[in-house]
Amino acid sequence: MTAAGRAGGPSSTQAPNRVERTPSSVVSSDAVVSVNAAVLLAAESRVREATDETEVVHLIANETRKLLTARQVFVFRTASSNDIRVVGISSLAEVERGSACIRWIEAVARQLLAAHSSDASLPLDLADYAQFDGVASAEYPFAHAIWQPMRLTSGALFGAVLVTREMNWSMQDGNVLAREARAFSETWRALLAEKHLQPRHRIERRQRVIMATFAILALLFPVPMSVLAPVEIVASQPQRVNAPLDGVIASVLVEPNQPVKEGQAILVFEQTTLSNKLQLAERDVLVARARLDRVNQAAFQDDKARHEIALALAEYELKQGERDYASDLLERAQIVAERSGLLVYADKDRLLGQPVKTGERLMQIIDPNRVEARVELAIADAIVIEKEVNARLFLDAKPLSSLLGRVVSEGFMAEPNATQQLVYPLRIALEPTDDRPRIGSRGIAQLNGRRVPLFYYLLRRPIAAARQHLGL
Incomplete structure (x- = not known):
C-alpha cells in the first residue's frame, strides 16, 4: 500500500x-x-x-x-x-x-x-x-x-x-x-x-579529487623524524669523589652544595684502626732491623749467620713495605678536593657513620658554569640516534622558552633507568646562552633525526605494533 x-x-x-x-x-x-x-x-x-x-x-x-x-x-x-x-x-x-x-x-x-x-x-x-x-x-x-x-x-x-x-x-x-x-x-x-x-554543503566530485590529491601530497611531504624523551641538566665533566679505602666515614667537613678550593679537606674516615696498624707496622720494622743488625755482626765469626743475612734483609724490607702501606692508608683517610668547584652530594647525615667500600661514589665536584643535558631515550625511539642530531629542550621550570643543543655521545647498550625501563643514555652539548639552566632541572627533549615522509612519521608506531602482534 x-x-x-x-x-x-x-x-x-x-x-x-x-x-x-x-x-x-x-x-x-x-x-x-x-x-x-x-x-x-x-x-x-x-x-x-x-x-x-x-x-x-x-x-x-x-x-x-x-x-x-x-x-x-x-x-x-x-x-x-x-x-x-x-x-x-x-x-x-x-x-x-x-x-x-x-x-x-x-x-x-x-x-x-x-x-x-x-x-x-x-x-x-x-x-x-x-x-x-x-x-x-x-x-x-x-x-x-x-x-x-x-x-x-x-x-x-x-x-x-x-x-x-x-x-x-x-x-x-x-x-x-x-x-x-x-x-x-x-x-x-x-x-x-x-x-x-543548517543545510550541509555537498562536496562535488572534482572537489573531492582535489582534496584527495592534496592529502596524498601532504602525506608525502618530508618532515624531520622527531621523538620526545625525558631530559635532565647535569654537570659537564664533574670530578667524582670515590671512597679510597674500606672504612667508616667519621666526618664531612663541607656542607652540601658549597664551594671548595683545590687541596681543601672535605671528608675524613675513621682513623683509629689505621693508626694502630701503622704503629704495629713501625714496631715490626724496628724488630726486623734489630735482627738484621744482629745477623750482620754474627756473620764475621759464624758461617751459618752469613747465610741468614739475605733472609733477614728480605724480612726487613717486607716490614718496611707494610709500614709504608699503613702510612699511605692513613694519609688517604682524609679526602681533599683535587680542583676548585661546587661540592655536590645528597645529605650529610646519610654519610656520617656510613661504612663504604673502596671505589664507592660519595660526592662530586662540579663547575656550575659547565653543564650539559642527559637524555634517556626509549628503545622504541632509537631510530633517531645519529651523529650530530639536533635537539630542542623544554624544561619544566621554563615552559615558555627552549634550549638548543646537539647529541655528542650515545650509549650503544641499553641500561635500566630509575623506573627499570631500558633506555639509551645520550649526552647533549648545549649552545651558549645567557640564561644558564640550573643543574638538576628536568623536562622534555625533542630529538630531530633525518627527514621522512609525513605518513611514515604518523604511522611508524602503529605499523611496528601491528608487525609485533600479527607477525607481518
Missing part, C-alpha cells in the same frame, strides 16, 4: 477521478476552509509542547492536515544545500524511504527547491511533474498541492511542507498554511537550535 493509500485516500490500484485542471492561483474551491483564531492557536500550542524533533514533525504533518482539510501532508528537511528529504507524513508513524511514491515526491521537492526561492505559498498541480516517475504520479490520487518553504532567521531553507488533496486550493488556504508554517518553524528551530538545521 502506498503512502497515499494509508493516509485515507483512494486505493493506489484504483484510478482517481480526473478533474479538469485550471490554474490554482485563480480557482476558488467550493470547500474553502474557514478557520478561526482559536483553532489556529490551539494547533500552535500543541506543536510548541513537543519535546523532540520526531514529535514536532509528526504534529506539523497532522495539525496542518486538520486545519486545511487536506488529504495528505509531507514534511521535508534539507539534507544539503541542493537536496531535500521527506521526514514525516500525516497519519503515518514512519517514512518508507524505498517506496516509489516517496522517491517521486522528493524529486518534485528538489525541482521546487531549485526553481522557486520565494517564501510565499505556491499552489501547483502534481500532474505537471509526472516526468519524474510516471507510474507513481499516475497512481497518486491527490492532484492539487501547496508548497510552503520554511527558513532560518539567516534566510537559509531548512524545511518545507507539501499539502495535497483532490480539490483546488484557495488563496485563503495558502494564507493559513503560510502563517502556520512560520509558527511551526519557530518551534522547530527553538527545539534543535539553528546550527543543527
